[in-house]
Amino acid sequence: MSSSLYRLGRRMAVLRWRIVGAWLALLVIVGALAVGLGGTFSTDIEIPGTEGQRGIDTLAQRFPEMGGTSGQVVFVTEDGSTVGEHQDEIEALMSEIGEVSHVSAAPSPFDDLSPGTRTEDDTAVIAQFQMDFPTGVYPADEIEEISDLVAGADTATLEAHLGGQVLQSSDIPFGAGEVVGVVVALLILAIVFRSLVPAVIPIITAIVGVGVSMLALVALSAGVDIPSVTTALGAMLGLAVGIDYALFILSRHRDQLAAGEDVHESIGRALATSGSAVIFAGMTVIVALVGLFITGIPFLTVMGVAAAATVALAVVVALTMLPAIMGILGERLRPRRARRAMAAGDGALPEPAEPAAPRRSLGRAWVRLVTRVPALTILVVIVGVGALAVPIRDLELALPDLGTEPVGTDARDTYDLVAEEFGPGYNGPLLVTADIINTTDPLGVVDELESDIAALENVREIQLATPNRGADMAVVVVIPEEGPTAQSTKDLVLALRDGAAGWEQELSISDITVTGSTAVGIDVTDKLSAALLPFAVFVVGLSLLLLALVFRSIWVPLKASVGYLFSVLAAFGVTAMVFEYGWFNGPLFVDVNGPVVSFMPIMVMGVLFGLAMDYEVFLVSRMREEFVHTGDARGAIERGFTANAPVVTAAALIMVAVFAGFVTSGWFMLQPIAVALAVGVLVDAFVVRMTFVPAVLALLGRHAWWLPGWLARALPTVDVEGEGLAAVLEHRRWSEEHGAHALRLDGVVAPLLGAPGTLGPLTGAITPGTLLVVRTPDDAARATFLALAGGRLAPAEGVLAVHDRLAPDDLGAIQARTHWIGAGAPVAARLSEIDGHGLGRAVIVVEQLADLAHAALEDEDLVERLDALLAEGGTVIVGSRAAGPVDAERHLHATLRDPRRLQALSLQRSTAATLEGAPA
Template structure:
């Protein structure tokens, strides 16, 4: 992977203007679609198949008067009179409300058939307003018109307030948060780089990525129902990871420039090394977010998919746009001191002066302190984090109602007014539906059902009990004693559902369901709670597997996963302190004490998983690299930590700042998520990864890097540390010294079908060569042909085919190699290859006999085509069953004779490892053959 990223980074730097132009065009296209389609976000939460949703669907179909979105006009007298004294004024207001577009019904609260609710002393009255359709489906002007009517109808003796579900906003909750987060990130980056210009680059790339992602989501909202919180969640996550991913690559580039490396080469190497880790980090976040499918909740899945897409775009931006920007700025990103020194020394950075003491690396004192007595560090960290996680036991989940709006909003003020005058239950009534089609006395059945419901604990009153117009569906509107988020209300819902089967039998009714917004919230919270355990197992299990692949260790993944759980526990514990206990509420501009948004735990677990693995990889991969090179377990911890700690500190501070900036100006849905992510990132980076991890590794010593051999063989190899780049750079150096080669082999060994090996193979084949690989050992010959055509990965050594290295670039080798199987029409295939272009092509013909047959059939005419291909830089490799090392067979000689330039022919004898008598022996006897030089191939 790193070799491909190296080439990608250099290509993006060379084509910088095209890359930048492409991203700007994509940004403009996304913006045009977003504003052209004029999509709208949803503030409703639905789970198809739940009892509450089935009840709502049934109401919409069989009792449409109660199936839309409910609103309330609350009338409060201020002159000491009963509301009856203002009857005419109230009825006029309701009449005006009924004329507003999309208002299905606004009956007079004095109507005997649908009376409004009065307070016991008669100083307040609720009039119901029913909108047609769900929230967000009616024109924006309708709500504005109702607000205007309420405001203009208020007099000295009567106040009119608009409230209810219709005021729940579906607007994008965007604001100053993004600006604050960006400014904080800019300051941290400027301090990290000690310069403003490089600090701006990650900000610009992150903004472009977030812009494309969010504008695309806005465009999709025209055809897909997307929750309104998605846009803020995506912006928050996209800014954080976008800045951090760019920081990882840019910091490596700056370090290399400080060491005197050439700009384009540095961009390629930075993209290959840090870019590999960025891809891994992005993959972990994406996989975890896509894992939200396990909830089987549509709106959660959509939020997970859009967040994952945002992260994916951030990764692509970091690997394409960022190298282009670095290439555009070129030498200006090199520190001034280094630029000055290089200018004074002919463009070369001079070696440090003798006796010059290097600066003490960042974090050395800290890592030495936490690893001095590792057991004590581990115990202290676990005790402190465990104590902070304890409040998680009191964390309650729910969905937003108007009581979560800010106190200065009309919706919240009316909500509080209703709770004060009528009781908290009036803000979240329950609806009970029952099929009464088999009843001979619909009114009597509804009355009996009303009596039974009213007798239950937790019921304040029955607001309405009536059959629909067809007398086949009963609806009972229940006012609970508690609010939507009170435990007493949840208990009432459970009691009603438990009693439903017996009531259905006694009253000869069927399909009794408890629904309404309160029941929907309870059902969603319950389903999310149930999904939390399987999702946690998925995330932890995934982290174990991924980290075993990366670090080739058992204990490192276990330690990383347990540390992740500690970070999550502390994050949720702090959220409980703030939202359940009310600690620091006012300072954080939070106006809610009570349950947090139901999807907060599962969403934060997915995001924190990826971020935790991000820091784990950047810190521990350096330690593992040091251990592999030195075998010094203790020293590798210190050297790896000091080498990677500065960038991890900066990345964590940026993440924390971005997430924390969304708290003061965020909504109820976003604030607990932002707090959990900010606390989780801070704890995971500074306490778990930079304190607990070094201590655990120091305690384990060499055992930290142990992996059973059988498991090592099963796990795939993932080049997160950029190891493959070393082979790419070595091959570039070899090419500069020896020239380009179509195929290069350096101590290559490969497995044979049925057992055994071929090799070691060392040498090279120049472009424009016809090589005949001779062996009467079919597996050995096939293995060689498979190697050079990218169908077989070498066991050891270096295999390069036109600058593509195996095993990292096997797919690229395959795409450049044309394989002509035994018995195929060689003439037709060569004509096809020639038509597509010859430069850099590798043609592998399994049987030289097929090539000889083509020569015979065309009466030697194919010789000119072969020469044309070879002259154009193509390389042809074919297999021969000849056993002799010297002298061409008649079949092979027939092909050689057809070549206008027989010197292009080379023969190679292949034998199994251990069988060769003279591995350098070549065919000098055959006409037109040439001996293989030091750059030639031999086996």
């Protein structure tokens, strides 16, 4: 992968203006689609198959008057008069609301059939109205018209307040906090780079990536139900990872420029090293987010996929647009001190007079401190994280309602007014539905059901009990004693469902459901809570597997997974402190305390997993690299930490700044997630990765990097830190010295195909435009060599290069450039299909010389066509089953326009093979 990224970086730098222009054009196109399609987001959170959702769906079909979006107008007298004295004003307003488009019913609260709810002193009344839009869809124009009517009905003696589901807007409250977060990120980048120009680059690339992804979501929302929180979550995550990924690559580029590296060469190397790690880091976040599908919850799956797509786009931007911008700025990104030194040295940095002593740094002092007594450090971390995690026991989950809206909004003010004047239960009524088609006395059955429900504990009153117009379905509206998120309300829902079977049998009714927004919220929370453990097992198991691949170790993945769990516990504990205990509510703009949004834990676990693996890879991979080179376990920890800790520190602070900016939005749907992520990143980066991890590695010593032999052989090799780049650069140097070659083998050893044993070592090279005959009666050896040349087999040892592509990293590219003509295939026809495009980088493999000879006898133009392919730089490798030259080979040698193009290789299994000259 590193070799492909190296070439990609150099290519992006060459095509710099075109790449930047393509991204800006994409931004404009997606923006035009978003505006043209006019999509809207949904505020409805549902889980198909739950009882609450089934009841909502049934109401929409059989009792449409109660199945749409509901609203309420609360009238309160200001002069001590009763609401009855204002009946004319109230009925006039409800009549006007009833005439608004999409309002299906707006009865007077004084109607005998559907009376409104009044206070005991008769100074306030709740009037209900119903819209024909389904729950979760809110026609903005109509709601604005109703809001204007209600505002116009206010008088000195009678106040009118609009409330209910109609005020649950899908608008995302972006504000100054998000901008401040980005500005703080810019300041951190300016400190890291000690220059403003490079500091702006990650901000620009992150904004472009987020802009494209967010506009794409808006366009998609025209045809797909996308929860409104998805956009804010994607923007928050996209900004954070987009800035961080650009930081990792750009900081490597700047370091290389400071060392005197050529600009284009440095861009290629930065992408091959840090770019490899960025891809792996992005993949961990993407897999964790897409893994939310295992919960079986559709809206959560949509959120996960959308957020994963945003992260994927951030990775693509970092690998394409970022190197293009680095290419545009060129020498301006080189640190000023290095530019001056190179200018004085005719374009090259002067050699240092003597090796510089290691500079004193806070990072080196810190890592020495935490590894001096590693067991004590580990104990302190465990105790500290444990203290932060204690409040988790009080963390409650629920879906947000209008009581979580910011103070001062109509929705929140009306919600608080209803709770104060009528009781908190009126903000979360429960709807009990029943199929009464089999009863002969619908009204009597409804009365009995009403009486039984009213007798239950935690029931304040029955607001309404009525059959529908067809008298085949009954609805009982139950007002609980407490609010929608109270435990007593959850107990009441459970009691109603427990009693359903008995009522069905006693009253000869069927299909009793407990529904309404409160019941649906309880069902969603229960389903999410049940999905938390399976998802946690998935994430931890995934982290063990991925890190075992990267670090070739048992203990490093185990330590990383334990550290991830520490971060999660700390994040959840601090979230409980803020939203349950009310700590720091003022500075964080938190308007309400109580249960947090029910999908917070599972979403935070998914996102935090990817970010934790980011820091683990960027920090520990450098330690592993140092250990592999030196074998000094303790020294590798210090050198690796000192090298990468500053960048990880900056990346973590940027993440925290971005997440903290979203906390100040005041949107309760997002606030707990942003707080948990900010705390989780802070703890993971500074407590876990920079304190706990070095201490554990120091305690384990060399054993930290141990991996059983059988597992090492089973696990594929993953190049995260660009280890394969060394081979690419070595091949470039070799090619500059020896010239371009179509095939190069240097000590290549490969397992035999179809037989035990190995082939090799093989050493040799051929230039483009060569026809190589591979001679051997050993079918396994010949098949193995041809497979190596065609990219169908990776060598176990040595260097195998086909043109500028090296195995095993570039096997896919080698295969894509190889024209394989198998045994018995029509050689003449296949050769005629090969055009001249890219022929100078292509290899043509013909499995059997006999097929080529036979085709030459039947087609007089074949040798001429073969000559033309060789003349254009094509390389042909032919397998021969003979140990020496045969008539077919001699015929080719005699008829080729340039016989020197034909070379032969006598191949054996166990001895070093050498390329021979053209046979006589």
